[in-house]
């Protein structure tokens with residue numbers, strides 16, 4: 001009796017770093033090829049199909065089409081930057097809303113902040129829509145930042161905190177105790193060191209003066 005079978009032969013063809021969408025960060029990958037062979041007494045003899053290539057993430061083990069390697073990292077960074085801007089702005093709005101309805105001064109400040117964080121600054125009407133959807137969702141500023149802030153890199157965390165600080169102090173340069181506690185909680189959520197927090201607050205104070213002078 002002749003033992004005949006098939007086997008997939010997988011080889012690693014290349015290695016490198018890529019942006020894994022599952023991990024959400026840069027990971028090592030292996031470019032692998034797979035080809036089915038006919039085996040005779042368990043020994044691969046002739047190929048019975050074409051070679052297929054795939055990319056395996058070294059972080060999570062997920063497989064991808066090799067086209068993922070040609071995804072433009074620059075484009076990805078830009079998209080991440082835009083998403084960050086929207087998330088940071090929403091965070092600032094939520095921080096301002098913690099004190100209840102927005103005062104005219106807070107609205108002015110938030111509109112200025114939108115010019116810094118969004119590709120285009122928004123108008124009162126859009127801010128109003130954003131506020132009402134934020135209120136309807138009933139997600140607190142702290143929980144929102146907890147959800148989205150994990151994807152922010154360290155510079156973005158500091159920048160977001162600046163925006164939230166400016167939003168929190170729009171009405172009153174000496175914010176009430178409850179606002180100070182919220183900012184301290186946000187520092188912990190964003191895992192900023194005391195030095196980073198201090199630097200962010202100092203930058204925020206300058207930032208506010210700059211924007212007010214615009």
Ligand SMILES: [Zn+2]
Nearest residue numbers: 020023057060
């Ligand atoms: Zn991965």
